[in-house]
Amino acid sequence: MQDFPVVDFHAHLGNWGRFGMLDTPELFLSCMDNAGIDVACLNCIFHGDSNRGNDRVAEYVRKWPKRFVGAAFISANYPEEMVPELERCFGSLGMKFIKIYPHYVRVAHDDPLYFPIYEFANERGLAIMSHARHYFDPPSVSVYKRYEGLVKRFPKINWVMAHAGGGTSAETARTVRDFPTIYVETCSSGLRYGGIEYAVKKGRADRVLFGTDMPLLDASQQLAKVIVCRITDEEKKMVLGGNAIRLLNLKL
Amino acid sequence: MQDVPVVDFHAHLGNWGRFGMLDTPELFLTCMDNAGIDVACLNCIFHGDSDRGNDRVAEYVRKWPTRFVGAAFVSANYPEEMVPELERCFGTLGMKFIKIYPHYVGVAHDDPLYFPIYEFANERGLAIMSHATHYFDPPSVSVYKRYEGLVKRFPKINWVMAHAGGGKRREIMRAVRDFPTIYVETCGSRLRNGGVEYAVRHSRADRVLFGTDMPLFDASQQLAKVMVCRITDEEKKMVLGGNANRLLKLKL
Amino acid sequence: MGRVDFNFKPAVPVFDANVELGRRHDQRNLKDTPEQLFEEMSQAGVDRALAWHPNGAAYDSMEGNLILQELIHGDSRLVPQFFCNPSFDDFNVFTRSVKDAAVRSIRMVPQYQHYPFRESVVGPWLDWMEREGLALWLPTTYTVFGNTTELDASDVYDTIREHPHLNVVLSELDYRNVSWAVPLLKSLPNLHMEISRLTIADPINRFLEFMDDSRILFGSRYPTSAMAIHLYALHHMGLPESTVRAICSGNLERILRMG
Numbered sequence: 001m002q003d004f005p006v007v008d009f010h011a012h013l014g015n016w017g018r019f020g021m022l023d024t025p026e027l028f029l030s031c032m033d034n035a036g037i038d039v040a041c042l043n044c045i046f047h048g049d050s051n052r053g054n055d056r057v058a059e060y061v062r063k064w065p066k067r068f069v070g071a072a073f074i075s076a077n078y079p080e081e082m083v084p085e086l087e088r089c090f091g092s093l094g095m096k097f098i099k100i101y102p103h104y105v106r107v108a109h110d111d112p113l114y115f116p117i118y119e120f121a122n123e124r125g126l127a128i129m130s131h132a133r134h135y136f137d138p139p140s141v142s143v144y145k146r147y148e149g150l151v152k153r154f155p156k157i158n159w160v161m162a163h164a165g166g167g168t169s170a171e172t173a174r175t176v177r178d179f180p181t182i183y184v185e186t187c188s189s190g191l192r193y194g195g196i197e198y199a200v201k202k203g204r205a206d207r208v209l210f211g212t213d214m215p216l217l218d219a220s221q222q223l224a225k226v227i228v229c230r231i232t233d234e235e236k237k238m239v240l241g242g243n244a245i246r247l248l249n250l251k252l
Numbered sequence: 253m254q255d256v257p258v259v260d261f262h263a264h265l266g267n268w269g270r271f272g273m274l275d276t277p278e279l280f281l282t283c284m285d286n287a288g289i290d291v292a293c294l295n296c297i298f299h300g301d302s303d304r305g306n307d308r309v310a311e312y313v314r315k316w317p318t319r320f321v322g323a324a325f326v327s328a329n330y331p332e333e334m335v336p337e338l339e340r341c342f343g344t345l346g347m348k349f350i351k352i353y354p355h356y357v358g359v360a361h362d363d364p365l366y367f368p369i370y371e372f373a374n375e376r377g378l379a380i381m382s383h384a385t386h387y388f389d390p391p392s393v394s395v396y397k398r399y400e401g402l403v404k405r406f407p408k409i410n411w412v413m414a415h416a417g418g419g420k421r422r423e424i425m426r427a428v429r430d431f432p433t434i435y436v437e438t439c440g441s442r443l444r445n446g447g448v449e450y451a452v453r454h455s456r457a458d459r460v461l462f463g464t465d466m467p468l469f470d471a472s473q474q475l476a477k478v479m480v481c482r483i484t485d486e487e488k489k490m491v492l493g494g495n496a497n498r499l500l501k502l503k504l
Numbered sequence: 505m506g507r508v509d510f511n512f513k514p515a516v517p518v519f520d521a522n523v524e525l526g527r528r529h530d531q532r533n534l535k536d537t538p539e540q541l542f543e544e545m546s547q548a549g550v551d552r553a554l555a556w557h558p559n560g561a562a563y564d565s566m567e568g569n570l571i572l573q574e575l576i577h578g579d580s581r582l583v584p585q586f587f588c589n590p591s592f593d594d595f596n597v598f599t600r601s602v603k604d605a606a607v608r609s610i611r612m613v614p615q616y617q618h619y620p621f622r623e624s625v626v627g628p629w630l631d632w633m634e635r636e637g638l639a640l641w642l643p644t645t646y647t648v649f650g651n652t653t654e655l656d657a658s659d660v661y662d663t664i665r666e667h668p669h670l671n672v673v674l675s676e677l678d679y680r681n682v683s684w685a686v687p688l689l690k691s692l693p694n695l696h697m698e699i700s701r702l703t704i705a706d707p708i709n710r711f712l713e714f715m716d717d718s719r720i721l722f723g724s725r726y727p728t729s730a731m732a733i734h735l736y737a738l739h740h741m742g743l744p745e746s747t748v749r750a751i752c753s754g755n756l757e758r759i760l761r762m763g
Contacts, residue, residue, distance in 0.1 A: 015564035017592035018617040046563045048527025048536070052571075077532035103649070104530050138391070258506030272682030272704050283706050286742045288506040441679060441703050443729040445534050467705030468679065474703075475508065476736035480548070485510050492508065 005241035005252040006037045007069075008219065010129065010162060010187050010211025013056050014046040021216045025060065028215065029067065035219035038241070038252055040212070043071040043099040043129075050075045050085050058093040069248065070095040071129065076105045076113050086120045096248050097127040097160075106136050110146045122154040127247055129185065132161040132172065144175045151179045158247055160209060163188050164199050173202035180207075183247065186239070187213040187222050196229045196239070205235040209244050257493035257504035258289045259321075260471065262381070262414060262439050262463025265308050266298035273468045277312065280467065281319065287471035290493070290504055292464070295323040295351040295381075302327045302337050310345040321500065322347040323381065328357045328365050338372045348500050349379040349412075358388055362398045374406040379499055381437065384413040385420055396423045396430075403431045410499055412461060415440050416451050428455035435499065438491070439465040439474050448481040448491070457487040461496050513549045514735045516745070519753035520545075520553040521698050522641075522675050522723025525582070526575050528558045530649050535727040538575050538582070545581065548731035550724075552581050554609065554756065560587025561613050561646060566601065573605060583760065585609045585641065590629045591619035599632060608760040609639040609673075615653035616646040623663050630667045639671040639759045641698070644681045657684035664692050671759045675723060676701045690714055696759065699734060699751075700725035708741055708751070717747040721755050 015023050032040055042060055044053025050073050057070045072089030074082050089095040098121055102109045109130050121128055132143050147159060161172065164184040176182050176199075184199050186208060199208045212222040226239050245252060267275050284292055294312055296305025302325050309322040324341030326334045341347040350373055354361045361382045373380055384395050399411060413424060416436040428434045436451050438460060451460045464474040478491050497504050527536045535544065545553060555576065560568025565587040576582040586602055588610045602610070610633060614621040621642075633640060644655045655674075664672050675698035677685050682704060689695050689711070699707060700723040708720060722738060724731040738748050756762075 015567065015592070017564055017589040018562075020592060022592075046529055047559065048529050048532070075529075106531075253507045253509050255507055258508060270683055271679045272686065272710070273679070274705070274710070279706055282709075282742060286706075286740050287737075288508045288740065290506045441701075443701075443703065443725075443733050445727055445730045469703040470705045470707055470737060470741075472737035472740040473707075473733060475740070476733040477730075479508060479510070479512060479736050480730055480732035488510065493506065 004237050005245055006035075006223070007210065007241045007244035007250065007252075008032070008037050008040040008212045008214065009160065009185050009209040009244050011040040011042050011214040012216060013042050013044040013053065013060065016046070016216065019216060023215050025064070029064070031214060031219040032067065035223045037212075037219055037223070039067060039069055039250065040214065041069045041071050041096065041244075041248075043073045045073045045099065045101045048075060048077060050078075050081065051088070054085065054089055054093060054095070057095070061094065069250065071097050071099045073099045073101070074117055076100065076102070076107065076117075079113060079116070083116050083120055086117065090124065090126075097129065100128060100130045102130060102134055108134055108137060108141075108146070110149055118150070118154045118157060122156045125156045127158040127160055127183075129160040129162050131163065142171070144171050147175050147179060147182055151181055155181070157181060158183060160185050162211070164195060170202070173199065176203035176207050183207045183209050183243070185209045185211040186225065187211040187217060189213075189217055191221060191225060194229075196226055197231060200231045200235055200239065205231070205238050206243055208239045209247070210240045256489050257497055258287075258475070259462065259493045259496035259500075259502065259504070260284070260289050260292040260464045260466065261412065261437050261461040261496050263292040263294050263466040264468060265294050265296040265305065265312065268298070268468065271468060275467050277316070281316070283466060283471040284319065287475045289464075289471055289475070291319060291321055291502065292466065293321045293323050293348065293496075293500075295325050297325045297351065297353045297356075300327060300329060302330075302333065303340070306337065306341055306345060306347070309347070313346065321502065323349050323351045325351045325353070326369055328352065328354070328359065328369075331365060331368070335368050335372055338369065342376065342378075349381065352380060352382045354382060354386055360386055360389060360393075360398070362401055370402070370406045370409060374408045377408045379410040379412055379435075381412040381414055383415065383418055384424060385418050394423065395420050396427045399427045399431060399434060403433055407433070409433060410435060412437055414463070416447065421450065422454075425451070425454035428459050435459045435461050435495070437461045437463040438477065439463040439469060441465075441469060443473060443477060446481070448477050449483060452483045452487055452491065457483070457490050458495055460491045461499070462492045509736070509740075512732070512736050512739070514752065515739060516749040517753045518548075518550045518552075518722065518735060519756045520550050520724050520726070520731065521673070521721040521756045522700050523553040523555045523726045524558055524728070525555040526557045526559070526571055529562055533727050538577070538579070541726070542581065544726060544731050548735060550731055550735075551753070552583060553726075554583045554585050554760070556585045556587060556611050560611070561616060562648060565589050565593050566598065569601065569605075583608070583762070585611050587611050587613075588629065589617050589619075590626045591617065595628065602638070607638075608762065609641060611641040611643070613643055613646040613653070614659070615655060616648065621656060621659040621663055623666055626663060627666070630663070630670055634667050634670045637761060639673060641673045641675050643676045644674055644678065644685070645676055654681070657688060661688055661692065664695060668694055670694060671696065673698050673721060673759070676725060678702065679704050686714075689719070695719070696721060696755070698723040700729060706741065708738070708743055708747070712747075717750045718755055718758070720751050721759075722752045
């Protein structure tokens, strides 16, 4: 066994009964311990009123400050609440980055609807995690152009594509190579063969972030995807924790 | 209670067992009396041979001439029969407007396939009711452009969009505002909050026509949508009967 | 001349059997606060409403039920209805929460929550509800993100037949479900229906041909629909006042034992 920092960039709070997803601190901590995860970044996206979920995240972080980091969830269904809630999250709640979920709004994240969030993040150099493509996107959508536009308009934001951008594709890898503020995160239910190799080899090892989707998905399985894939140990360390520590300025 | 002319622009003849839709004269007249409807405009779209349904409509109109008005249905699946059947409908059968149903044909109603119908209607200044959008439309379809083309080519036709167009409502309301020969009809299964207000506020009160979809839907419920919505009593009177009275020259 | 009523107000007490209260995760409802609900009730002439919170279906019954109570805040005009997911919820914790909140009815969406509505899954829960006199609401359809799941009619028949003392309400019954709902209502006397989405012509009389008016409940499905639509319609369908009264409040009071 080797000791090095492991950060889960993508974990959720809240029960999701229809998928048997159970959220208790005991389950979280034992999964993290079994897998060898030091810190999990938590968000809660299950409420129309974002503050409900953010309060719950903050409570976990307060109780287990060494094990959890908070990500602020902001619902664009209530645009008038976005900036005040961000101020609260990065003020008294001490969150570390932003999670948005365009699925709930049916408006893609390059729409000006989200710009107040991005202006807030750009001023502070924050990271934002979102799915890169959406079920409502027209088939012709170009993820590259979507991010090219965002990166140019908001150069201080670091963009994290959840689930490696929804299927690691040549286009996603090219986007990562061309723009230094873009990252991909690794979790997925498919446990697909070769996914992480592809992201590391075709994208960049310093821009791949390990994530689990806990407790919807299991921590050890998601971690195993990184461990068993054919990249170097140094690359694995970057993916599992090094990159997240650098990105979020974590002191582990 | 107030006495005002009430015209149902959208009613069907025929049974539709799989949806529990029952068509008997007693049910029709009872529902109309309970709701306070003077006249229902009937069409029958359930047959590949249009003349079968049109004969049935004509029979109702003959038996209850003060309560029913006929709308001629012509099926574009048999293009060679369209104009002869129209001549019969507006000759011996005394119909008042035309109903087309592109769903059965899989061809949108701005296709030249329908032009013989439109030439017939344009010469006589008739109204034509159709859904404005179709399940087979590409997502990119512009309802505005569809009607812009039709209105320019056939300036004497009054176009009635069934179900207030069924989707793409902003575009549809803009078409109603821009072209004085376009109307929207109100029936729908969803009893949606705010639908009739939206049509009156964003299009024009003199171009909204009350309809029920009887006996698939209930007359009193569909009428209640107009009665309980937040428009003025004068606007309600226009929607309930004034506009149809004017459009079809009914002399109520 | 058609006779219509521009100044309509209900002539009977009204207790709405189907109101969604609170925010959804998957869309922004036109109205989602208690204040907006009270305003709609007062405009429509609705005295009380049976309310549920969408989070219970989407994610977590217990949490949705808690938020519901928080929003109702003890106001007697709103009666809470709890969501239950029998394949996920803890039986003891859930039943205690129902008792503590004095809740009289439960809502389940089996197809949306991915469990079969079979005796093997829901039997113990229905036994408990039967013992406690709790009623069960089964929406015939449930929609999230525009995707609709539909209740399995055969499951409902097989399972409800085993619980003859349980009051069951088919809610949001719409014209696409009429074909299976009619035989179901004919064969199960403890089955009721809520009319928010029942839009076929002369709907009440069509059902009164084979069942009595004690099994029909007014529900609005606010905020998707406006509350007053069905109330206006129920008063203009040629129904006797006693029937309108039963549908608008009496039957729901009886089922919830709130007489």
